[in-house]
Amino acid sequence: MGFLASRLDRVRPSQTVAITTLARDLQAAGRDIIGLGQGEPDFDTPEHIKAAAIKALQDGDTGYPPPNGSPALRQAICDKIKRDNGLNYGLDQIQIGVGGKQILFNALMATINPGDEVIVLAPYWVSYPDMTAMCEGVPVVVTGREQNGFKVTGPELEAAITPKTKWVILNSPSNPTGAAYTRAEMKGLTDVLKKHPDIWVMSDDIYEYILFDDFKFVSPAEIEPSLKDRMLIVNGVSKAYCMTGWRLGWGAGPKPLMAAMNKVMSQSTTSTSSIAMAGALAAYTGPHDFIAEHNAVFQQRRDLVVSMLNQAQGLTCRRPEGAFYVYPSCAGVIGRKAPDGKTIDNDEAFAAYLLETEGVAVVFGDAFGLSPYFRISYATATELLEDACTRIQRACAALS
């Protein structure tokens, strides 16, 4: 339609949002559906965070906040980065946004000229390539092979760099694979980035706190301090603090980039909500013991899901280091026939088969740039996960 902007022609709607919506619609229509498509914790926001937001409302903290966020929250974020990552940031190097998603979008909006290339590592979070395309940039995909834990090596990254490369987006632990980079693996990438001083690094650390088996998170700038002057940290409260609906994320980076992002913010949403900021301040300055408790539950669920999926005919599933996703291969079911005679041609057909026959909603791998796989979010009650995995085993056994 001529009325719509051509910049949207290359943008696909988010498949994860689409599948979650479909699962909800089917459920509302009375079908017995287990939704494993949604990337959000099933735990509620901790009480002390809710209480801080309620108090902000009662105290009349209801006016427009500054576009880059309340000074108190920005200070708490500076303290957090210093404590966790050993990096020093000032108040004017922090930007609070409407979720980490808006920070990513504003950074690309503020920096991408038509034709600029953004390297994204597949399997990737669905939004990286499409946000790049929306900003008229060109996503360049580098695939992390399953044999390498879905992680990209230095030489693989280097082969994708061109004079047009503007950003490389890193995401550890990763959505959709849960894979996290060890210090040595991250150094493989930072050694390459060190040699290319014009390339900027976006480090999407949103799952930083959700790690298992004592795995240690590492920021690229901890390994290679020179990267800090051309790095944007993206993080937020959605995942670790169970605050997805509050819509609060943040970025930390060099002042000129933050000023440019602040300009985008001031001409779009102005800021995020003052109430969400009060909650996030309580999150960063309050007790953190619930995170370890949640991680213990996530780890048990990960082990359950990995073990049950590895018992399903035709599926194999790697044990990830963090986040709350697994990314099993369904190579062994491709080409098989469903009881109704239809062939399972690809991961999209397999996901549709699981939904139709067993009411299990998963997201097919093609949406994340690597097939034939699918993503399961195990941020769901353990009994439901057990039921879902039993249904998946049954669906696989019914293929011939």
Ligand code: PLP
């Ligand atoms: N980055 C990754 C890898 C994600 O999975 C998500 C959410 O799903 C985000 C960023 C953005 O999260 P939010 O906008 O809720 O902060």
